[in-house]
Amino acid sequence: MAMSCINPENLLAVALVINRSRDGPAFVFHYPPIVQPVNGAAEPADGVDLEDLLLERLSLRSRRDVGAAEVSSPLRHHDDHLMTESGSQIVPWEHVAGFPTRDLASILTPARPYHKTLFQLSLDPLLCISYPIHVPENGKWKKARKADKSRASGSRQADELVAPHETGPAPSAAKPPEPAARDKDGKKEDADDEKRSSMTMFNLVFVLNPKKNEVKELVDALYGNIVKKVNKAYKYSQQHSDFIWKESKRILAAKDKAREEKKNMSALWKELLQTSSLAASLHDIYEAVSQNKIATLHLDTAAGVLTPSVQIPAPFFVSDVPAEHEQGQRGLWLTTANAFLSQDSLEEPGFLDRNFALLLMDDEKKIISELQGDRDPATVSMVEFVRLAKPTTSCVHPRALMPMPTPFYQVGQSSVLTLGQVRKYAQHFIFWRRAIAIPPLHARDTYIVSPNCALTRLPDASHEWRRAFPAAPPLPNLLAELSMCPKPYKAFCPSKAHRPLYLRMLAWLMRGGWVTQLCTFGYVVVWPEILYEVDYEIEAEELAAAAEAASSPIDDAPKPAAEAPDRGHAEDGTAATARPTVEHAAEMARLQRIAIKASREAADKATAHARKTVPVATAHPSTNAALHLAALAPHVILDAKKATGKESRYLSAIARRLRDDKTRSAWQLMCKYFDGRCALERIALQEDMKRKEVWNLLTAMSEYLLCTRHW
Incomplete structure (x- = not known):
């Protein structure tokens, strides 16, 4: 598992673009508000294609706007509206990364063939990737179904939006509003359908500035884990409550009003983030993904609050000591236990049952306290899971202060939890980065100081160690002992009575790498x-x-002339002349020489074999x-x-x-x-x-x- 390659340097922005049947494309919102132009854009070369010409036009228009304002530097940083000599207004949010948003909206609304596929657009050196969502073929986002079926299916689809293995409840669903009253001609329903269908597609776009050697890794990490999943969550909210369209209209109306009032960008963005959960979700996505955190969205839809969570899985181990320039991997668990396994096998719950244990990444009491504050019906079972996730060896005290690992299948053998629950909860804690899967700790196994430990954290870690284990040797002293000749961990325990404490200490050491x-x-x-x-x-x-083959020879020699098949008759009707016996004799002599040679070689081999030592x-x-x-x-x-x-x-x-x-x-x-x-x-x-x-x-x-x- 590779360390996440996403950071604020290569993830420049997240933007939402929509297309409308009457008004065309619109650049709805982007975050962060100010996205600076990136230097190094390539000039169009000879033989450029249509896309290159479009990019050239975008670049020229951007430079023309800058020249008209005669404030090239302020344009890169300005928060207020600017006026050109000709009297035209330059609005701060109408340029992103140096490109006009009206043109970006046009090229970031791909046609229906790109529906629910990876859409990739190069604005050299920038790269935009997305997962465009188009309105269904019938032109309506909302599916026609009975109210009860809609609610049942909605709950089922909502479950798909929750993080994998998450045990939280499905997003709450408010009672659907009563159908709007129709006039005699049914015009009210037609008007509502027209409003719903006026948005023909939406597209959540990620604007990247990747290095050449990280493009594939960056796209793969973002597309499957973030881009695709968030657009699917947006699709669900749009189909069930017109959420994307309603919020987009509000945001666009607020931007138009702010344009007229010449409201500065920082004030407008602050207002939108506070009043629009759609705008806030773009903020949350950017902030979480660029910092390698879990993005938990709160989409305040008419049908209830949806809380999908997405993340790029964070590595919890490395298989080799990282290079000097990969300091971000320092402190991770160093092991080859998972290095030669495929990702599919690691994600298969059955594989974890016997081979791995769950090590919680925080204090057991703290995790239980957080769980008990949740009204989720599954809370009781999850608390029991946390309490049972301890080693089954008799030497471990049942009230250990620090959680200890236990093979999953052993936890599943308890009378309280089923194996299915154990698998589900284990995956839940792993997804939320509250636990890691490790081979069960054992006093007879050998543990050494990790070559990948972050020694720069030793002073702070020593204070934490003293608070957690006041009766234990100082952390530097214990690490020094572990650095000597390797031996089973139980050899470091002063006595068998100390073993429970030392196993809790070992869990603490493993947790910190x-x-x-x-x-x-x-x-x-x-x-x-x-x-x-x-x-x-x-x-x-x-x-x-x-x-054996020599004792039962097969006569493959040519047949003699007398046995040769009839070759026909001469023109005068007499029998044709038989094959010449000279040729037959020569062939027989050749075969005999070969047989004699093979016999001699076999005899030589047999003699040599007989002389060998048995x-x-x-x-x-x-x-x-x-x-x-x-x-x-x-x-x-x-x-x-x-x-x-x-x-x-x-x-x-x-x-x-x-x-x-x-x-x-x-x-x-x-x-x-x-x-x-x-x-x-x-x-x-x-x-x-x-x-x-x-x-x-x-x-x-x-x-x-x-x-x-x-x-």
């Missing part, structure tokens, strides 16, 4: 004794197959220094679960050497973890085995494992 688990990764190593044995067996099998399985192949093995080097199987051909025979030969049936059968099971990517400490969780049993088996297999240790 101060420590990481030192894990063991294994490859299968094939010693020369086994290499020789497999090669010897393969050679013996080939010789046996050749001998393989003998020793108790410790790794120490077998026999002379016939001197030329062989050990072979490492990089991924035992994908072994084929010779490598699969090596694995079988190793299995035959394992001393007891239990270890031999476990070898087949555990080979899938010998790929240098799966931490051997995870096997017990994934196979639902006891840790001691797993390590006993691994110890019995250790002669055939090449192990390395890292985070």
Whole structure:
């Protein structure tokens, strides 16, 4: 998972553009209010296309406006209205990033083929991306349905707008207003339909200033997580209450009035943000996304308040120590536990059940207090989940001050919560960045000071540590001990009675990215004794197959002349001359020479094979220094679960050497973890085995494992 690449430098603005059937495109609102022109715009070159010509016109018009005002510098920063020598008025909000908004509105209202697809427009060096929403084909935003069906479907669609795995209630829905009374000719209904259909599309546009090497990453991160989801939320509010159209009319009317009154931009924007929840939502989107936070919108629609939440998922771990210029990643949990997994598997709830635990990122009491302040019916269950999300080992005190991780499936075995609830609540806390998924902490595992810890935070962290654990050693002292020769974490506990406290301390350290688990990764190593044995067996099998083929020869020689098929008759009716016997004899002689040569080679191979030392399985192949093995080097199987051909025979030969049936059968099971990517400490969780049993088996297999240790 990559660190979010969005920041105020490359996300310049968020803007809403609409199109109307009679009045055409309109640039409704944008945030932040002042978007400065970006230097470095390319001049149109020869052979430009229609879009280039349009961009040239935009640029020329912008420069012409600036020249007419003779205040180029103030135009970039002005808050008040300016007047040109010719008497025309320059309105501060009618230019965004140096472009006139009336022209931007025209090019940012794409045709229906772009409906609900990625729309990308380059205003070099700027880039605009959006997910345009067009009115349905019948020209009406509101779907025709019965009131009760509308409410039921509305609740169902509203649920889709809530953040994934969010357990909060669906957006409240007020009672739909009674249908407007119709006059005898039904003109009232026609007028309402006309007003509703006068907006033919809307488009929430993100204006970017990306570096060349970050365009794809920037677009991918924004489009799927923010652009698409917010436009869908707007679509829902428009279909159920004409929210976008009504708010757009209010905003445009306020801007027109402010234009006449020459109200300064800061006053107008402050007013719009206070009175329009649509304008406020653009503010919230920009501020949250540009600062890598969760954007929770509050759309005050006629059908009730909608509160969709969107975010670009924040990484909670890194798999390698970041470079010097990536200081923003300092302090994140350093681990390869998730590095080789696909995003789909990480998002699959079932995967988390046995392999991961939930570590809350704040004090348990604080989280419970916040939950109890919510009237959501699910609050009781969520509070119980927080209380149960602790380790199941008997040494952990049930009233731990700091939350401790427990495998999800163990929490789901409680009589209070179902596994489905546990999965849902776990995803809820992870989405809201109130928890992270980590391998369960255990006193017998080894933890070291993380090479990615943010040492600049050590002074402040030391004060927090002292408040949380007044009886514990100072934080710098404990980190110094963990920096020495790695050993199981329980070795740092003064006594078994201190273990609950030290596990809570470990959770605190993990939460702040101060420590990481030192894990063991294994490859299968094939010693020369086994290499020789497999090669010897393969050679013996080939010789046996050749001998069997020689004992049952197949006569492929050409038929003699007497047996040759009739080639027809001569012109005089007599039989044609038979094949020449000289050619047949030559062919037979050639085949005989080949057969003799093959026989000699087979005999030579058999003789050489017979002279070889017969393989003998020793108790410790790794120490077998026999002379016939001197030329062989050990072979490492990089991924035992994908072994084929010779490598699969090596694995079988190793299995035959394992001393007891239990270890031999476990070898087949555990080979899938010998790929240098799966931490051997995870096997017990994934196979639902006891840790001691797993390590006993691994110890019995250790002669055939090449192990390395890292985070």
